[in-house]
Amino acid sequence: MNGGDDTEHLTERECWELLATHTVARLAVDIGGQPDIFPINYLVDGASIVFRTGAGTKLAGAVLSRHVAIEIDGLDEHDHSVWSVVVKGLASEIDGMTERWAADDLPLYPWIASEKPNFVRIEPRLTTGRRFHVVDGAATTSTGTSSATGIDATTEEHHPGAPRMRPD
């Protein structure tokens, strides 16, 4: 591989294609000036991101009517490229959606169930993505567990967190 930076910027369309085909992201929030990160399940709904939190939790307080960012990423084993997509936007509560979501049985589950969920929508302000090839010799060996992203969950090698990669 070359020694320079081969980072490719993904188009917004490519970003949303990746977002639509994954379900777990990391949510970055600002809790009184302290950043924090939480894994979440999400859905793409139209041109926005929807997820749920437990009502009244620290996380709910940090997202409602606040600016947030979510990130997904993955590894394409066949060409040793890593990609990531970040969506930044304003999060707001969806009112009266609980019954609708439950009825539709949409696959929107938090990692930890909560009896009183808030449904939250992120209206994207900025969506960016990039892809680059993993540097030869980088320390990518790891444990056998897959990323919680569940990216290509049937083939656990597909996430950079769990590579058994052999750089050429």
Place this chain on the structure above:
Amino acid sequence: MSSPSDESSADELSERECWEHVRAEPYGRLAVIRPDGPAIYPINAVVDHATIVFRTTEGSKVDAIRADPRVAFEVDGWDPADGIAWSVGITGLAHELVSALEGASAVELDVTPWQAGPKPIFVRITPNSVSGQRFRRIDRRDDTG
């Protein structure tokens, strides 16, 4: 995060278990606060004596850290065999390694970035909180898309 209900269960990881996960998992995400809100970046990092070290270059990440050193770092994973997922979150203060001693120590670390191009800046995160959870994923569908 939210409290576990009967529908699922979560176990708090011990700090030792958290560090074992972070040590074994070189790939995580860094969150910083920027003027327009939180930002999150995938990074590969290493553990060095109960701190997190990563390499980077000039850009929004470093600008944000210089403006406000409060950061978060997260790694996660799951075992497809038993559906048990884990997540470790670290919050702390980030600073650039600038002294000769720190620099000499850091170059010994195997922090080759996955992304090519110059990455002359070493950053160390000194944690003030390390916490993690282990839980059963409750997805009712596969994530394979």
